Each structure stands twice: as structure tokens, then as C-alpha cells.
Amino acid sequence: MKAERVIIVGAGPAGLSAALKLIRSGIRPTLVDEAAESGGQIFRRQPKEFKRSPQVVYGFDAKSAIEEHRKFDEIAKNIDTRLGTMVCGIENQRLYLFNGAEVNFLDFDRLILATGAFDTVIPLPGWTLPGVFTLGGAQVSLKTQGCAVGRRIVFLGASPLLPYTAFQYCMAGAEVGGILETTSLSSKLAALPEMLKHSKGRKGVSMVAKLVLKGIPLRLGVKPLRIEGNKSVKSIVFLDSRGRENCWDCDAVIMGYGFKSENQLADLAGCHLYFEAQTNEWRVENDGEGRTSLPYVYVAGDGNGVKGWESARIEGELAANSLLKDLNLVSKMSEEIEVKNKLKKLSFFRKALDRAFPYPHHLAAEIEDSTIVCRCELISAGEIRQASKVSGEFEINRIKSFCRVGMGRCQGRICGSTTAEILRLLQGTSLEAVGHFRAQSPVKPIPTQNFRIFE
Amino acid sequence: MSLLKRIADTDRPKVTIFIDGVEIQALLGDTVLTAILLHGKRVRVSEFGDGPRAGFCLMGVCQDCWVRSHNGKIFQACTTPVEEGMSLVTTIGNSSNES
């Protein structure tokens, strides 16, 4: 039997789960991840020079983190694992990989995309100042670099990771200036009963209680107005739930409004994407078992709809299972029905979280004209609106070609959701009709001096 | 003053690097971004006059922390570990001879 060449992109919970499943069934996939260490985001491993215990780094998720790291160590013994390697392009069944020094290509028979997610942000005046970072970034800094992102940190946004990260920072001894959530108290209370049904929800609520008991100011129903500072963050100004203007001194603002799937590779490969109205996400069309519209591409984890690491683990195994089935290889999986039920149960918790931390669409859509939306190209909300008004168009790739939003290095990852909201509101259309930025290779930049291609 | 603050795991071998010509002690395992922001408040300057930038996502998504070394190499600061003798420039956009 010819050895099937399988590549797994992503060494987070979904990717590791898939890799382990394949290895135990006799397949030797290649595992690739752009980060220097495995674990994805939530369980990102520290560099080997760091000595903190998992309990210190991951708190009550320590046990799960240790499991993920053991999985990787077992996997790394058996197969080719390429960390620090970014998949920059895909052409039919050839993957292009950038390892920081040069580009290599790797042909494959089957591909599992477990590419995870990244922060959703909402711009406001001053958000490009040094000292403003994302929620994911705050996690990376603390977990993998042992650094707090500032001396007095304010957390802003709408995400369960907001109080979670603030709590981690508190426990690590950093000064948390406060937490500003856009979600109203009434929304929180409405979501509370469902939250309390799940152990994770109860843990989250107790975390918030602990923060409040520590005297950390927590404000709900806020409208952030601007971040102030000359060369770096000095303070954040916001309206509280009663509409009063407040100013909090700080030297760092951590922003997080949820997460967005990294599905550029699936898009580039030619998989069909569809708009999931329930969660306002663009997702890779799949059959519920990881198979996409392309027979050789599978998806798993947060890279296809943000559902959390527990779902990601299960989906990784499910996708690998589908791949094995498609190769007519014997596969044993704990009852598929049981697994799918587990996924469903997890999705109920996810829905509760979404209700408790809703993405404030209006905040994004009503951004002032003068606020910068696209950091890479320095394009303002006003320029986006102008391009749409003059052309009469609202499809996001057309607007990109007219005013340059999303044409920069990050290919619209940071500005995409806000741009879509602006266009939706301006033209009275739907997010689905506005569309998403089309992926283009290289999906992340390659310095020209390193742009040499080898096998 | 710096942006980042070390609060853990400070017992690691030292690595000497240079930031805008100034000799700095980083620690083995630091990323270039960490090293630069433990020293100051700027990784680069926006090409379009928006002022200093210090990265944003810290995980290789925002592309806002590309930094140039003295000998013309460019790399993403948040995903590149420090190496002994690195010499970095933070006073420019992502290319040379720009103020």
C-alpha cells in the first residue's frame, strides 16, 4: 500500500488530536504549525528555557495543558513535526511552507486544516498606540514570555476570555486596572441560568466574583470612546452604562471581542465557505464529520467556527476518523453518536457564552469616520463609507479594491469584521451579502530576501 | 520606561542584543518583540505617519511588528526568538533609510 501523504496544519488541540488518531492507525502525517511551540493558543507551550509549572501558567486548565503537551511529545517522536513553519500557499495538492529562512513545498494526498482562530477587535480612536494589545496577545505574553503587557492594565471588550485573562494576570501579580465590558447587565443576567448549568460556566462566574472581591473595578454596558496617550497608552475614556464619561488611567489596554476562524487556507484551497447566520461566522462547508467540499481537505477545530478547545479536540479526532474511513482503513472511534452528542452539548455552552458576551455589532458599524479601521494601510471608516457611497457597491472585495482596506500585510484579518459591519449598516444589507475578504497567497507575508523555493 | 513588564521566569541565560545601537540584556527564550518592549515602547514606525507601533496581537496575525535588523534582515518580532548579537532598528517603517 502506497504511504498516504497527509499533512496536518495546526498543532493545537484539534491538530494534535487528529495527528494522534492517524499515527495510531498507521499513518505518518506531517504536522506543521507556524508558532515556535505546540498547543495552539490556549495551551501554547512555553519556550524550553521557561521553568514555571503548568499550574502557574495554565491555572485550572493545567491538567488539560499537560495532556496536550504529552500528546505533542508522543507525536513528535513518531513523525515529522515542523514548528515555526507557516503554510503560506496551497495550489491543488501542493502546500508551500515558510520556515523563516526559505520556502519549501510539500505535496500531499490529504490535508487536515486545524488552523485555529484569532481575536476579533473593534477599533476606536487611539487603538494603534503602543500599549494596546489583543486578548490573545495578552495570553501569549503571560503564558509564553512571563511578561505582563503593562503595569496597569485595563481589559476591554466582550469575551469570556476577558475576565479569564484578567484573572490570570491578577494571579500572576500584575496590576489589573479594571475590566470594561460592552455587554449590558441585563444580557448577563439573562444568560446566567444557562451558564450555571455548565461547570465551566460556574468556574467563570466564580472567577468574576473573585475579581470583584479583590477590588478590581468591573463595568458593564460601557461604550468605549477613545484611548488616550501621546506615544503610548495613558488612559482610556468610556461612557458607563448610565452614559457618564469616565477616564481610567492605564498604560495598557487589552482588547477582545471574541474570535474569528483562520480559514484563509481552506478558502485558498478552493473549499466552499458559507455564512453561518447563528454565529455570524464564515465557515468552511463541511458534512459535520470534517469533510469539506474538496475530497482531499478536512477541517477541525476553531479554524472552522469558534467552539473552544474541547470541541476542537473532538473534531480533530472526528476529521482524522473521516480521513481513515475515506481511505478504507479500519478505524475505531468511541461511538460516533456519543461523540456527536458531546459536541452538541458543548455547543449549548458555547451558545450560552455567546449570549453572555455578545459581539456588539453596532459599536463596530457606527465607528466614527475619522477612526482608523485598517491598521496596515491606515484606512479610516470614513474612507470605507466614501468608497461604498461613490461606487454604490458593498461587496467587501470590491470595496477593498476601491479604497485599499484589507490590502495590507494582514490581509484584512484585523479590519475585516469591522469593515463588514460598516458596509452592512451603510447599505442596509446583510453580512452574508457583504462577504469576506478573499484569501490570496502568500496568506502571510514572505520577506523577498527569503523568497526562495526548495523541495 | 517600557511597555512590557517581566513578572515571571526571570532566571534564564542572558543574551546580548542591540536596539537602536544600545546594548541590551535579553533572556534566552524572549522573543524579539518581548526584548524590544521590555526596553522601550516602540517596535517600528507606521509607514503612513501614524506614529510609533508596538505590535498588537503578539501572535503573528496583525503583521504590525515586522522589524529590521542592522544588516538589512526583516522578521516578525513576535515570532522570532532573540539571538546573541542581534542588532535591531526601531526607528523606521519596514525598510531602511526612512525616518
Place this chain on the structure above:
Amino acid sequence: MKLNIDVAIIGGGTAGVAGALDLRKQGLTVAVFERHKIGSQASGVNYGGVRQQGRNSDELPLSKRSREIWEQLPNLIGSNCDFESTGHLKLARSEKEMEDLEQFSKLAAKHKLEIELLDHRSLRDRFPVLGESVIGASYCPSDGKANPRLVAPAFGRAAIKAGALIFEKEGVTNALHSSTGFVIETDKGRKVYSRVLVNSSGAWGDTVAGWFDEHVVLEVKNPNMFVTAPMPYRLKVNIGVSGADFYVRQTDRGNLICGGGFGISDRQASLSRPKLDVAQETSARLIDIIPFVSESMVIRTWTGIEGFMPDSIPVIGMSEKIPELVHAFGFSGHGFQLGPVVGEIISELVTKGSCSLPIKPFNINRF
């Protein structure tokens, strides 16, 4: 759905919408049918070089007239589409290439196109960003660059403002001609009746011509393009090489727009894809002639679907078989600068049946 119109235009590239604008000025009713969006293919994905230099001698009179229209764009369509006359430099990498450039300069002189030949020393004095391997160049000061993403849509809006109908996301599936005129069917089920039909359908021009039993060989190619992150502005002039195998220009925001080689496509599905390895080859060639390119960062590749004729010049002119059928397609990868004049030509052909510019060499039955 039925529509009665004087002129139906198939294809919403610059040629089609510029034609629509001019026809409205002549008082005719016009409808443009575009299967995607105005300027989706060649008109929008090209390099953006506004160039007379290096053209086939038959194209030079048209190109000259087009160059005049480029200056008038703000009045004509309300925007200059970032057009700037920054000059075009065509580099020679060998003595043979330099000879070719010298030949062209003689031809250019006949057409009163100003060209300056530069030897190695004066070239590197004037353009210090160039590397050692360039032995000479030909410089055309009146050439320049513009933003291709803006041009066709701007012409389209001007045409609509002038009263043209533009149907986007509506492709023409068939067209017939009889003594009473043309009957056109679209994929939205619309039936269009027109007196005149304009075939400005780019890389699909041969398909449309084929409906009327006019057969030409058209090859589809996909210019492989890439762009870098912004860099300090160092390259004002638009650069090409003799042989045209690759080209680079710097936008005033600092990005380097580079092209060379070809990607792949599926014309039926209107899908095209650039190739990373082709982009890499181009970048290596560029670094050789312009060393500072090695300081850049490649951020994106793209391509589109373009139609190439066997002799590398377009088909422009009346149909040989059907009266009132006008062809204007197959611009073979260098139609951007000609777009504006082609609009005028289409209009003239429709209203007069002839054209004041010499378009005989572009006749559809020349093969």
C-alpha cells in the same frame, strides 16, 4: 424580462464601458452585460502601466490618441484614477536587447513619440536604484501608470450617469442575428433586442465571435502579479524589460507592483489562480536588476483571465460577416493604456461604420 436597445455591449471591461459612455454622448441607448462586475478581469487585474513605448507599430496611432484621453479623465469620468505620467523605462540586459530598443526608438520617432536612449552610465546616473546587470535603456517620459482597479468602474459610473444601462452579474449566453437585428439572451432569462452588438468580451471574445461564425484563435493567459508591503518611495518610473518578461513599478504609497510569467485558469468557470513559484522567479529576476527589491516583503499574489491573439495585437473592427457587429477584444496583455481610445473607436464604428484611426491591421479576418 425584455429589453429593446440601440446597442448591446457584451463585456464590462474598460473597452465596453468606455464605449457605452461615448455612445450615450452620441444619443444612442446602450446596455452593457457583464457576467461579473465591471472591470473584473484584464481591465482590473493588470499591472497598471500606461504605456506607448514597446507597442507594435500598428498600435502606436491608437495609443497616441489614448494618451490624450488619459489626460482628460477627470473631465470625462470624474477621476484621474491615480494616473501619473512618471515615465516608462525599458531596460536592456544584452546588446541584442539594446538594439531592439534602438529599433523601436526609430519607429517611435516616425510616430512623433519622444524616446530617449540611455547608455549604462547615464542610466545608472539617472536611476541609481538599478543594478549593474542593466546595460542600457529606453526612456519614454510621456508614459506612466494608473490604478487599474479604479478605471473601468469609473467609466462604468460615468456611463450610468450618462444614461447607459449596466447589468452586472449577468452573462450573455447566446446571441443571434436576423434582418430585424440582434436577439441576445442572458443567464438571468432576459431577452434583449438591439440594432447593434458590441463584442468587448475580452478573453471570451472568440466565443462570442464564434456565435456568428467568425472564428479566431484566442489563447487565455493569466498575468502572474504580486505586490509588496509599502517601502520608502524610490522608484518613480515604471520599469519594464526588453522582451517584456517582467515589470515593476512603485505606487506612491510605496508598494512595489510586480509581474512576470503566468498563472493558471479555467475560463469556463471564470476562475484563475496565480502561482507562487512563478512569483518567486519574478522576484529573483527583479532583485537582479533592482537590488533594493530584496528589502521588500511579498504580501499578496493575483491574476486574471486575459485573451491573447496569435499576433499579439487585438481584434478591433466591424465584423466581416454580420453588419452592425463590432469587435473589440483580445488585447493580449497590454490593453490597459488603450482602453479609453477603444471606447471612442467602438462608438465611431457603431455610428459611422468606419473609424478615423487606422484600425485595418486589427481586422478580425486577418488570420
